[in-house]
Structure formats: C-alpha cells, structure tokens
Amino acid sequence: MRAQPGCVGKFVRVRGFSSFVYKMDEFKVICNLDYFPENILIDVLSYLSVRELVRAGRVCKRWKRLVKDQRLWRLVDLTAWKGMTSRILWVLLRQYLGCGLRCLRLRGLLLSARGGTFLSESWLKALATKCPRLSKLYLLHADLRGLSSCQLLPPSLQVLELRGCELPRGFFDQTLPTSPTSPQERAEAASSAGAQQQERNQKGKALSSSSGILISRLVLNNVPSFTDQHLQSLTSWERLSRLELRDTFRVTANGLRNSAAKNGICGVEGLSRLKFLEIGITGRQGYQLQMASLGLGAGWLGLEELSLGGKEVGPGLLCASRLKDLKHLCLWACTLSEMQIVRSCRMLRGLRQLEFLDVIFQPRQCPPVVEGEGDGEEEQNNEEAAGGDGSNDENKTPDTNDPIPSLRRSLAVLLPSCTLIFTNCSVQINAD
Numbered sequence: 001m002r003a004q005p006g007c008v009g010k011f012v013r014v015r016g017f018s019s020f021v022y023k024m025d026e027f028k029v030i031c032n033l034d035y036f037p038e039n040i041l042i043d044v045l046s047y048l049s050v051r052e053l054v055r056a057g058r059v060c061k062r063w064k065r066l067v068k069d070q071r072l073w074r075l076v077d078l079t080a081w082k083g084m085t086s087r088i089l090w091v092l093l094r095q096y097l098g099c100g101l102r103c104l105r106l107r108g109l110l111l112s113a114r115g116g117t118f119l120s121e122s123w124l125k126a127l128a129t130k131c132p133r134l135s136k137l138y139l140l141h142a143d144l145r146g147l148s149s150c151q152l153l154p155p156s157l158q159v160l161e162l163r164g165c166e167l168p169r170g171f172f173d174q175t176l177p178t179s180p181t182s183p184q185e186r187a188e189a190a191s192s193a194g195a196q197q198q199e200r201n202q203k204g205k206a207l208s209s210s211s212g213i214l215i216s217r218l219v220l221n222n223v224p225s226f227t228d229q230h231l232q233s234l235t236s237w238e239r240l241s242r243l244e245l246r247d248t249f250r251v252t253a254n255g256l257r258n259s260a261a262k263n264g265i266c267g268v269e270g271l272s273r274l275k276f277l278e279i280g281i282t283g284r285q286g287y288q289l290q291m292a293s294l295g296l297g298a299g300w301l302g303l304e305e306l307s308l309g310g311k312e313v314g315p316g317l318l319c320a321s322r323l324k325d326l327k328h329l330c331l332w333a334c335t336l337s338e339m340q341i342v343r344s345c346r347m348l349r350g351l352r353q354l355e356f357l358d359v360i361f362q363p364r365q366c367p368p369v370v371e372g373e374g375d376g377e378e379e380q381n382n383e384e385a386a387g388g389d390g391s392n393d394e395n396k397t398p399d400t401n402d403p404i405p406s407l408r409r410s411l412a413v414l415l416p417s418c419t420l421i422f423t424n425c426s427v428q429i430n431a432d
Contacts, residue, residue: 034062042069050092051081070100079107079140086118093126101131108142110166118142121152128154139165149173151213158239161219167226172233174213217242222283224248228255235259235270243271244278245292246309256295261302268301275302279316280309282333291315297322309333314340321347332357335428338364338403342410354411355421360428364403403427 036044045066048056057067073096078084084107108118119142127134136159145168153160216239220226227250234240245251256279261272277300279293293308293316305328308316313334320326321344329351336359345351404422411420 038066041066042071046072049080050076050078054092054096068096070098073097073100075103076101077105079105079138081107084109086120086123089123093123093130097127097131099131099133101134103136103138104131104134105138105140106142107140108165110141110143110164119144119147121147124152124154128156132156135159137161139163141165144168144171147171155213157213157215159217159219160215161221162223163219163221165223165225167223167230169229170233172230172237174233174236213237214239216240217244219244220246220248222247224250226250228252228258231255231259237271237273239273240271241273242276243274244276244307246278246280247283248292249281251292253292253294256292257298258295260295260298260300262299263301272302274300276305276307277303278307278309278330279312280307280333281312282310294319296320299323301325304328306330307332317341317344320344324350327351328353328355330355330357331359333359335360335362337362338407338410341407342414345411345414348415351415351418353419353421354415355423356425357423359422359425361403361407361425362428364406 045053045056053067053072057064076097078092081088106119119139124147131154134154134156137153137157138161141164142162143166144162145166147168148170150160150171151174215237218234218240221244224247226245226248231251232255234243259270261268261270261274263269281291291312291314293312296306296316297319299322302325303323304325306316306320306323306326307330308320309332311334313331313336317331317340320329326348327350329348331354336356338361345354404425404427408420411418
C-alpha cells in the first residue's frame with residue numbers, strides 16, 4: 001500500500017506482512033509557521049519591509065514578540081514608506097527601534113504637498129537616548145531649517161548623508177548652543193559674532209572634542225543651500241576624514257581654498273584630517289566657469305584621495321599637480337582626450353591608482369609626445385605592467401581610433417607604479 005502525500009502513517013503487522021495504515025482522523029497534519037524555530041522565523045521576517053513588519057506584528061502575540069527582535073531593526077529604510085509623518089516616527093521609536101539600530105534612512109516632506117516639520121529636536125534627543133549605536137543617518141528631501149545646529153543629531157553618528165535637503169545657515173557650526181535660547185540672547189550672540197570669530201577658530205578643536213561629534217564621513221548630494229560658510233564651519237570637525245560634494249552649486253573656489261589644510265601660525269589649519277575629497281557637478285546646465293575645484297591649486301596637505309566628476313574634471317586636473325600627498329585619483333561622468341590626461345598626469349609622480357568611471361574618451365588624432373618613449377624595450381615592459389594580457393592582445397590588433405591602448409602605453413611611461421582602472425568607459429565616434 002503506497003503512502004499518500006500529506007498523510008501520517010502508523011506501522012502495524014497484519015498476518016505476517018507489514019504495511020502502513022493511515023488514519024486521517026487520528027493524525028491530523030497541521031502545516032503552519034508555529035512549528036518553525038524562532039531563528040528561522042526571524043530570518044523570514046528579515047525580508048519584509050518596515051511597513052510589512054509592523055503589520056506582521058498584529059497577527060498574534062508570538063509574532064509581535066518576534067517583530068520586536070532587534071536583529072530585524074539594524075538597517076531601517078523608511079524612504080519607501082509613503083505618507084510618513086512625525087506621529088509614525090514616534091510610534092516606531094517607542095515600540096520597535098532600540099539599541100540594535102545601526103543605519104537609519106528617512107525621507108522628509110520637502111517635496112510633499114503637506115509640507116511641515118518632519119524632524120523635531122525632541123524626537124532626535126529620544127533617538128539618541130534609545131539608539132546609542134546608531135552610526136549612519138541618511139536623509140532624503142528633509143527640511144532641516146527648523147534645527148539650530150547639527151549638535152542635535154545623535155552623537156554616535158559616524159556617517160551623515162544628506163540628499164536634496166535644505167540647511168540653515170549655521171547648521172555645521174559646533175559653537176552654537178544645543179539648548180534653545182531666547183530671542184534676546186540670540187540677538188546678543190549675533191551682535192558679538194564678529195568679535196568672537198578669532199576666539200572660535202582657536203577653540204574649534206576643543207569644542208568639537210567636548211561636543212562628542214564623531215562624524216568621519218559627510219556626503220552632500222544635490223544640496224543647493226550648502227555654501228562656503230558651511231564649508232568653513234567644517235574646519236572645526238575633529239574626526240572628519242571623508243567629504244563628498246555632489247551638485248553643491250554655491251561652493252566656490254575661494255571657499256575651497258580657504259578650507260584647505262595648509263601651514264599656519266598655530267600649525268596646520270583648515271581640514272587637516274581630510275583624506276578623501278569628492279567634487280562633482282553633473283546635474284545643472286550652464287554652470288559658471290569659476291569651478292570649485294580651482295581651489296585645489298593652493299595645495300592641500302594630507303589629501304590622499306581625490307574624486308572629480310562632471311564639469312569639475314577639467315579645472316581639477318589642472319590643479320591636481322599641486323597636491324603633494326595625492327595617491328588615488330578618480331575621474332567620473334566626463335569626456336576626456338588622451339592628450340588632456342597625459343599633460344595633467346606629468347606632475348603626478350606619486351600617484352598609485354588612476355580610475356576612470358563612466359568616462360567617454362575622444363577619438364585619438366595624433367600620438368602624444370611623452371618623454372622616455374624612445375626605448376622600445378622599456379616601453380614594452382611598462383605596457384606589460386600596465387595592461388597585462390589584455391594590452392598585449394590590443395597591440396596585436398591595433399585600432400587607431402581607440403585611445404585606451406595608447407593611453408595605457410603613455411601612462412605606463414609617465415607613472416610606472418600606477419594602477420589603471422577602466423569601468424564602464426566608451427569611445428566617442430565622430431559623425432564623419
């Protein structure tokens with residue numbers, strides 16, 4: 001007798017032979033999630049969104065307890081939740097968010113028809129108290145003009161990413177008081193701001209260390225309200241080592257030059273801890289010729305990695321030769337010629353990695369004149385070091401319109417210890 005699927009059998013002996021007798025009335029099969037271990041259920045619930053998790057917690061008491069497990073609330077993304085309000089944020093914070101939270105992504109109401117204040121000082125203070133391990137905060141389309149200073153953010157933050165947000169004038173100024181002041185006190189502080197500017201510069205590092213701000217990476221993407229004044233306020237940040245500026249149209253060359261790390265009277269002044277800087281303008285037509293990357297011409301002490309994109313690539317390449325400590329250079333979302341790259345990289349002898357990302361190369365017209373190309377044997381060795389097996393194949397079937405093989409050979413002579421990386425690059429084709 002064959003076993004039917006979905007049935008539970010009982011083994012018995014009947015007249016010398018064995019068989020399975022299935023009694024559906026006595027053995028009922030119940031296939032539900034109640035028989036799964038809690039670890040497996042938590043793994044299944046981890047694939048749900050935040051809104052689906054909240055709904056799953058209303059099924060039963062056991063699921064409500066499982067949904068509140070902090071392993072499900074390490075990476076919280078609320079950008080896809082439509083209709084998010086401050087009331088929902090308070091409910092999530094009181095019932096679900098806790099010490100397990102590491103990364104939080106929020107979408108504000110800046111582009112919403114409702115508008116209004118999204119993040120309040122009381123909610124941020126409660127977030128800092130209940131989530132002491134929060135290290136990354138991502139804000140999208142949030143109106144932060146109701147906050148007096150960035151000191152209201154959780155002090156445990158290490159990464160702060162702002163995209164499409166509005167900032168107040170003194171948002172990054174760490175000398176501002178964290179507690180709300182009266183209008184009379186604010187007027188007195190504004191009147192004495194000019195006299196206290198010198199004292200602020202001297203005590204900037206002491207204030208940053210006492211405030212407890214540990215932000216080491218700041219990302220600003222399409223934040224039009226970010227100006228030179230905000231950039232100058234970042235010089236008092238003690239831990240800032242990575243700064244990414246994309247489509248920040250109000251940052252000028254003078255603002256970048258004044259914030260650069262340089263030797264001063266009291267030692268190194270400016271953004272002395274900064275190791276990575278990214279500047280890119282890609283989303284605005286008719287951008288002014290006074291690019292922010294021209295401020296790199298004054299030199300930047302300690303800057304090891306530089307990323308240039310869009311319309312900032314041209315002036316940035318002209319000023320990159322002044323960066324003595326530069327080791328990694330990334331060029332993205334631009335159109336370049338072989339001659340332009342070779343001329344700009346002549347002075348970058350200490351470069352260790354050169355990356356091209358989404359770059360359109362102009363067709364090669366004439367081979368660039370590079371010093372030291374006369375020795376054929378040395379050139380061949382440099383080609384093998386720069387291009388590997390792929391470069392040898394390109395040499396066997398040369399293409400006069402493809403500038404990449406020629407660019408490899410030229411940079412192999414100029415920068416023998418530099419690694420070249422090409423990612424999603426293409427060659428422009430002429431209409432002729």
